[in-house]
Amino acid sequence: MRKQERLDEPAALRNEAATWTEGWIRQQSEGKAWRWPVRDKQPLNQIILPTLRKQTASHCSFCDGFPVASLSIETIEHFYPKSSFPERAFEWSNLFYSCTRCQAAKKERFDSNILKPDESDYDFSRYFICDYTTGRLEPNPSAPLEDQQRAETTILHYKLNDAFLPDERRRWLQIRSRMDSNTELDDFAYRDFLA
Ligand SMILES: [Zn+2]
Incomplete structure (x- = not known):
């Protein structure tokens, strides 16, 4: 999970977030399912995806898979789930570019210990080791216990050691070892693992 700097909030979201939030809170209380609102015939997720994609250089915010568009459908993850935090459903700082695997792993669960990749004091090596x-x-064994617990919670919620991910990281590591050490890491998956 690589640190990311948030780009400017897309105007469509900034201008109408309050109205859409009100709408979602109402729809939710009526038992209706979530749908991205449509603006000028375009669903909001399609409008804001390019900015979120640019923010991570096309990598998944959580597993750092790359390019997301070739791994799965490009999705937007609500860090604070839209079901239990409806007031944050359209909050720019709550939206992350994600692959479908990470989104399906976390579902609508939430734990306040989960690390947020755009948090000002977040840094991969502070919390994790490869x-x-x-x-x-793995959680960084030299980190304070509290930080290790946050790393562990993050790994568990996004299932960052499940299924094919460890194998994929090692496969990319092999590819990387055959390349120039100056190679731009943004062209690889699992950048923190390869750095
Ligand atoms: Zn992912």
Whole structure:
């Protein structure tokens, strides 16, 4: 999970977030399912995806898979779930570019210990270490216990060591080892693992 700097909020979201939030709170109380609102015949997720994609250089905000468009459908993850935090459903700082695997892993769950990739004091190496033999991410054993717990909670919620991810990280590590050390990491998946 790489640190990201938030780009400027798209105007469409800034201008209408309050109205849409009110609408979603009402729809939710009527038992209606979530749908992105439509503006000028375009769903809002399609309007804001380009900015979110640029913010991570086309990498998933959580697993850092790249390019998301070739792994899965490009989705937008609500860090604070829209079901239990409806008032944050259209908050720019709550929206993250994500692959469908990470989104399906976390679902509508939430834990205040989960690390947020755009938090000002977030840094990959503060919380995590890479095990290059297994391909797994582990909490940084030199970090304070509280930080280690946050790393562990993040790994569990986004299932960052599940299924194919450790194998994929090791595969990319091999590809990376055959390339120039100056190679731009934005062209790779799992950048923190390869750095
Ligand atoms: Zn992902």
